[in-house]
Amino acid sequence: MSTTPARRLFGTDGVRGVANAELTPELALSIGRALGTVLGGSGTVVIGRDTRRSGPMLEAALAAGITAAGADVRLVGVLPTPAIAEEVPASGAAGGAIISASHNPFADNGIKLVGPDGFKLADAQEAAVEAAMEADADRPVGAALGTIAADDDARGRYIGALCARFPTRLDGVRVVIDCANGATVATAPEALGLLGATVIVTHADPDGVNINADCGSTHLGSLQRAVVAEGADLGLAFDGDGDRVLAVDEAGAVVDGDQILAILALWMKDAGRLPHQTVVTTTMTNLGFRRAMAERGVEVKWTDVGDRYVLAEMRRGGFVLGGEQSGHLINLDSGPTGDGLATGLMLLDALVEGGTRLAAAASVVTRLPQKLVNVPGVRKAELADAKGVWDEVRAFEREFGEDGRVVVRPSGTEPLVRVMVEAPTADACDAWCARIADRVRKDLGGA
Numbered sequence: 001m002s003t004t005p006a007r008r009l010f011g012t013d014g015v016r017g018v019a020n021a022e023l024t025p026e027l028a029l030s031i032g033r034a035l036g037t038v039l040g041g042s043g044t045v046v047i048g049r050d051t052r053r054s055g056p057m058l059e060a061a062l063a064a065g066i067t068a069a070g071a072d073v074r075l076v077g078v079l080p081t082p083a084i085a086e087e088v089p090a091s092g093a094a095g096g097a098i099i100s101a102s103h104n105p106f107a108d109n110g111i112k113l114v115g116p117d118g119f120k121l122a123d124a125q126e127a128a129v130e131a132a133m134e135a136d137a138d139r140p141v142g143a144a145l146g147t148i149a150a151d152d153d154a155r156g157r158y159i160g161a162l163c164a165r166f167p168t169r170l171d172g173v174r175v176v177i178d179c180a181n182g183a184t185v186a187t188a189p190e191a192l193g194l195l196g197a198t199v200i201v202t203h204a205d206p207d208g209v210n211i212n213a214d215c216g217s218t219h220l221g222s223l224q225r226a227v228v229a230e231g232a233d234l235g236l237a238f239d240g241d242g243d244r245v246l247a248v249d250e251a252g253a254v255v256d257g258d259q260i261l262a263i264l265a266l267w268m269k270d271a272g273r274l275p276h277q278t279v280v281t282t283t284m285t286n287l288g289f290r291r292a293m294a295e296r297g298v299e300v301k302w303t304d305v306g307d308r309y310v311l312a313e314m315r316r317g318g319f320v321l322g323g324e325q326s327g328h329l330i331n332l333d334s335g336p337t338g339d340g341l342a343t344g345l346m347l348l349d350a351l352v353e354g355g356t357r358l359a360a361a362a363s364v365v366t367r368l369p370q371k372l373v374n375v376p377g378v379r380k381a382e383l384a385d386a387k388g389v390w391d392e393v394r395a396f397e398r399e400f401g402e403d404g405r406v407v408v409r410p411s412g413t414e415p416l417v418r419v420m421v422e423a424p425t426a427d428a429c430d431a432w433c434a435r436i437a438d439r440v441r442k443d444l445g446g447a
Contacts, residue, residue: 009031009126009130010129010130011413013110014110016104016109016110017108017110019054019058019107019108020054020057023054023109028062028065028111029062029068031133032064032066032068033066033068034133035095035097035132036067036068036070036071036146038129038132039071041070041071043071043072044093044094045074045095045096046074046076046084046087046091046093047062047063047074047097047098048075048077048078048079048081048098048099048154048183050183050211052101052211053106054107055078055100058111059075059099063075063148068139073146073147074091077150077152078183080186080242080243080340080341081337082243082335082337082338082339083155083158084096084097085114085336086118086158086161086335087154088116088117089116089117093116095113095116096114097111097113098112098114098241100112100240100241102239102241102244102413103216103217103240103326104413105212105213106210106211113125119336119337120311120337155186158187162191162345163194165342166345166349167195169196170192170197170348173196173197173352174233175192175200176199176223176227176236176248177192177199177236178202178220178226178236178237179202180211180216180217181206181212181213181215182206182211182238182240183240184238184340185206188201188242192344192345195345200226200232202215202222212239217238217245217326227252228252234249234255234357235247235248236344236347238340238341239327243328243340244327244328244340245260245327245329245340246260247259247260247344247358249359250357250358257326257329258281258286258288258289258325258365259289259367260327260329261281261322262289262292263347263361263364264321264347264350265298265321267346268321269296276317276319277298277299279300279322280314281323281325282303282304282305282306282310282324283302283303283304284325284407284420285302286325286422287368287422288367289367301319305324310322311330311337314330329343331343368405368422369426369429371420371421375416375418375441375444376416378417379444380410380415383409383417387443388443389408389436393408393436396421396432396436400428404422405421405422406419406421406422406436407419407420408420408436419436
């Protein structure tokens with residue numbers, strides 16, 4: 001491994017890469033040993049994973065590294081990311097690791113680390129793990145080695161905790177869920193069923209390679225068709241590791257994270273459970289959301305894209321609700337990270353208590369036309385100095401002022417640059433998005 005000081009292994013959401021090419025068993029072993037070393041060779045690390053074929057391979061390597069440093073490992077198997085984030089503090093563990101690449105294609109995988117409080121490690125803590133990977137630490141032997149144990153009960157504890165937290169009965173509610181052939185196959189159908197909902201389950205037959213494949217929160221077409229065909233009240237689509245959810249209303253229309261966040265913000269405000277009358281969201285949030293919140297007395301705080309930035313602002317300001325348009329919503333009254341199933345249950349609670357259907361509730365947000373283009377294969381590190389790109393952005397801002405918005409940013413998890421444009425008309429939105437994306441390609445290369 002390189003010892004260049006500028007290297008940073010951890011991105012905005014842990015370590016990610018193509019499994020067995022970039023994220024190798026050797027790298028997982030090194031991360032595990034470093035984590036165990038940082039923990040002082042003691043305590044227990046909870047490890048969970050999604051349904052990717054590479055998961056057990058990386059799980060075995062990570063666990064071996066942790067125990068080689070003297071710490072213990074508890075394997076909870078296939079569970080959503082938020083389940084591990086909750087299990088760690090609930091069980092008094094020293095930390096946790098989630099093996100998942102979330103919504104990425106199945107060939108990718110990732111390792112996310114959480115501390116004893118269930119929150120993702122801070123930058124300084126991740127840097128300590130990276131430093132330990134380069135150090136020549138002593139190796140314990142004999143009885144000083146860590147142990148590995150399986151825990152088959154964590155799934156039931158998580159489901160039980162969610163049902164207790166959101167006890168509103170869902171009898172008579174007909175809901176289609178898309179589990180993305182991912183981690184929520186282990187939790188969502190049972191939790192919704194225990195609360196009385198009639199549940200039609202789709203994409204819940206993982207085979208190791210079909211996670212997120214034309215399904216889940218990144219591919220909503222099949223859910224839209226299923227909701228209409230089943231005459232359901234709504235549909236919920238999770239991503240591979242279960243920290244996101246998007247919805248489909250009774251007519252088959254998509255309800256995105258901005259609209260879900262708006263529904264929940266107003267529901268919590270009316271119930272007196274929205275501290276400082278404030279929600280936290282990112283620069284990708286639709287301008288229509290911000291206008292809707294302003295009209296109803298809810299302040300909106302902005303952050304850079306990434307749930308870690310949303311969470312940092314929430315904790316700094318004492319706010320409890322925030323999230324992203326992608327459906328990664330965080331309610332700190334519920335748990336320390338985004339939780340697709342918890343968000344889905346909150347949404348159902350809000351609809352049942354308000355006696356309203358999803359389409360009507362979502363109409364609180366009048367979305368501006370928005371277009372997002374991903375430009376892959378670019379030299380994204382050079383974006384900040386791409387004068388031509390920023391000249392185009394300034395030209396857009398001169399034309400539309402406060403009636404439009406443009407965001408150009410490098411992805412934190414993939415080798416691409418995202419161009420997002422909002423404008424008063426769809427034609428203007430499409431034209432400007434294409435124009436700016438073309439400039440990105442011209443200045444930075446890419447497909």
